Amino acid sequence: MSNGSLFATDQVTTQGRYQWHLWVADVLDLGTSVLVGWGALRALEQDRTPLSMPLAMALAWLTASAVGGLTGRTFWRQVAGVKLVRAEHTPGLLRGLARAFTTPLDLLLNAVLMRRPLDTLLGLHAEPVVSGAGPRLKGVALQLPWLAVLAGAVWLLVTPTKAEMLQYLGRTLTGWHCCHGTREMTWQCRTSLDRAVRNARSGDAEVKALVADCPVARARLGP
Structure with missing residues (x-):
């Protein structure tokens, strides 16, 4: 038996290696969208209703997903050290929006199946950002508008x-x-x-x- 066949099961793909980084980033992005949607309602002086709350949060999540599709990055992905790609390119607007609907289910499936079948269906996977503290911090700096939105949402929630x-x-x-x-x-x-x-x-x-x-x-x- 060759060494290649003996250790074949020990080889981990890039997608598999970074899927949990992306999982954490997606959970935090989803949580951020919930806070931003709630904060937006408060900023507009709108009452919380069973319709307005989910709608505001869904719109915030769709916006985050669209931007994440166009750039492949979000603030939390950058912090986690990954970006979302499709064949070495950014996912694009349509796949970003499609992922807004598939990600919540994919998060659950990932915990059970240890893979992301819906991301795979869309041809998407996580790749690491450029290594090193300098590039990582520079990338985070480019995502500061996301952080400003999050800080603003938190402020609106506590005032x-x-x-x-x-x-x-x-x-x-x-x-x-x-x-x-x-x-x-x-x-x-x-x-x-x-x-x-x-x-x-x-x-x-x-x-x-x-x-x-x-x-x-x-x-x-x-x-």
Whole structure:
């Protein structure tokens, strides 16, 4: 028996070697899209409904998949050290969009089958990015817009919307204490006051009426 046949099962393809790098990147990309979609709803001051939430998240995921198809890269793929290719080229827009629908199932199949049959069907696989800390960091720098979008989404999730601010300051006991400075200032209190002052300065009549009855916000707003 030759050495080649003896150790044939030990040989791992490039696709197999980096499939888990891509798996981690896809999970993080999917999670990022969920956060971005939710953050976009809050930025637009839209109520969360059983329809609007999935729709916003799906649109964010489709956008991320389209860009990932055009470039072969996303922020998390770059961090994981891989890119998505088709015959040494970027996947393209259509395959990127198609992958938006196949990836969630492929993530599950990968965990069970130890391979990605739907990516294979699309002719896609992961390849390593250029090795070395310098090229890796340069590649991450090119993906900073993704990081900025993620940071913005997180900020929108932890700061109150206009409706939440009005509800908290105008209709709750803790909000009353916040407005009158009778208790220790919490994150919710501080961010709600900041939002009230910003909206009042922009001329929002509803918020200006609230600020008129909120001494702390009125003092921050000034004359």
